[in-house]
Amino acid sequence: MCKKLFVLLFIFVSLSVVAQATLVKPVNLEQLVALSTYVVRATVTDKQVEHDEYESGGIVTYYTLEVQEWLKGTPPVGQEKQLVIKQLANGEFTSGQKTVRQNLYFPEYEVGQTYVLFLPVPHHVTGLLAPIGLFQGVYKIQKDEKGKDVVPDYKLRAPLLKKGLVKHVHNAFVTKGLTSAAMGTDYSYETFKTMIQTVSGQL
Numbered sequence: 001m002c003k004k005l006f007v008l009l010f011i012f013v014s015l016s017v018v019a020q021a022t023l024v025k026p027v028n029l030e031q032l033v034a035l036s037t038y039v040v041r042a043t044v045t046d047k048q049v050e051h052d053e054y055e056s057g058g059i060v061t062y063y064t065l066e067v068q069e070w071l072k073g074t075p076p077v078g079q080e081k082q083l084v085i086k087q088l089a090n091g092e093f094t095s096g097q098k099t100v101r102q103n104l105y106f107p108e109y110e111v112g113q114t115y116v117l118f119l120p121v122p123h124h125v126t127g128l129l130a131p132i133g134l135f136q137g138v139y140k141i142q143k144d145e146k147g148k149d150v151v152p153d154y155k156l157r158a159p160l161l162k163k164g165l166v167k168h169v170h171n172a173f174v175t176k177g178l179t180s181a182a183m184g185t186d187y188s189y190e191t192f193k194t195m196i197q198t199v200s201g202q203l
Contacts, residue, residue: 024136025133026133026163028160028161028164029162029165029195030166030199032118032161033072033118033196033200035132036119036132036137037073037119037121038073039071039116039117039118040070040119041071041193042067042068042083043066043068043112043113044110044114045066047064047111048061048062058089059088059089060086060088061086063085063087063109065082065084065115066081067080069193071197085129088128090105106130107134113140115140116139116189116192116193116196117139118137119131136157139154139192141189148188150188151187151188151189155184158182159182161178162175162178162179162182168198173198174195174198177194177195
């Protein structure tokens with residue numbers, strides 16, 4: 001009986017996640033920051049796919065990240081420098097005579113890549129964690145030709161991040177910064193970081 005309930009719970013969570021992935025609404029910078037419990041700059045150091053027998057009951061991916069900066073939120077005790085993200089895995093997995101295929105449209109993270117991630121707290125039952133707005137909460141950090149940290153996703157999404165601002169619609173730093181990013185004149189990590197901290201009130 002317990003096993004059946006666990007399977008039903010897993011199916012419910014999976015369907016909820018898929019629904020969110022397909023129906024998630026666009027969010028601006030204020031909403032993205034407000035909905036996030038944590039915003040971090042972190043580098044993926046490890047990726048492991050396992051059967052999560054005791055919590056979600058599904059095939060999950062564990063990503064281990066080395067955190068360089070907490071841009072919003074107080075890190076959980078013991079996770080100041082390292083964060084583990086658990087999410088339902090994408091792909092095809094074989095165990096014995098069973099083959100499981102999961103296509104859940106979650107962001108996937110590359111080992112060695114550094115990101116800015118907008119995160120809620122993990123689910124209280126399954127421990128699963130997905131960024132705010134799924135792909136909207138994931139920003140890759142790259143190096144430009146001068147070796148400077150830049151955030152190309154910030155440049156691409158700046159018009160959306162600016163749309164519908166309320167509290168900061170008259171904040172010259174925020175509006176000009178988003179305009180500059182959209183034009184490709186300034187989409188550096190340092191500017192993006194300051195923008196996040198300004199909107200979150202942590203600057």
